[in-house]
Amino acid sequence: MLDRRALITAALAGPPLLLAGRAGAAATLTSPCVISTWDFGVAANQAAWAVLSKGGSALDAVEAGARVPEADLNNHSVGRAGYPDRDGHVTLDASIMDADGNCGAVAGLEHIAHPISVARRVMERTPHVLLVGDGALQFALEQGFPREELLTPESRAAWREWLKTAKYRPAANSEVDTYGKGAGGAANHDTIGMLALDAKGELAGACTTSGMAWKLRGRVGDSPIIGAGLYVDGAVGAATSTGVGEEVIRNVGSFLVVELMRQGHPPEEACKAAVKRILDRKPSAKDLQVGFLALNTRGEVGAWSIQKGFSYALCDGAKQDALLPGPSFY
């Protein structure tokens, strides 16, 4: 498990990946570069970096990176080993988008360990954007993805423990609190959102999650909803979100961040304004967690969340394992 505090310290003390950003940008990276939500974004970034550093595309990089937490058995909020819904089904949501507005997504996908790769197939091999449930599974199987059991013994034990009280109570920052913990950890939800800028200056983004733990069967969060959990515009920048997806969907959060950047706001200001929009429209959301992460075409990075505890990982040619605490309102 990554030592979050040590990584943050290293990032703050370390050289020069983080050139001082202009006001409103938390950092400025040199392309190619990639950024991701949460502590486990460090490992995802390194997989993406293996693609970017060889001149690969941002799209290939974010897919490769997103597959890392999808395969990580210590991560109970993304992919295999994700915590199940109320009825014990692991259902996965993912989306991917390139600089030209091409995008694909799956929601409520069961039995397929890498929903991000299915989302990419939706983008590249169908005229559609979003496939859900049984149709998404049928498509994935037709595309040759193996059908697998994604509910691990550890996740099943956590679900059984939850069933004893069956309290549906989303808690902030469970992404960090539950990472690497076994059954009985305070379970909840999370997402990895990744944004990359390649050597050609092309942007792409990916977002993948098992959604909120113990959710109602059929619940879909923000991650597979283009504009909510992920948005990319090659002329402006890209944004992604993590946290309680319902609040992000209500405010079309990632699209809002990109539109604010289009109006000239640096990424951090844009993320802050999007979080403020959520709180202005629903003050009780202060008890939840939502975080936004953004990257513009100049390599400027920004993040903001409702509550403290949100972290994000940065990677470029100078440093591949930086991790920063995101600023927040509370």
Ligand code: GLY
């Ligand atoms: N942000 C992930 C979800 O709410 O499902």
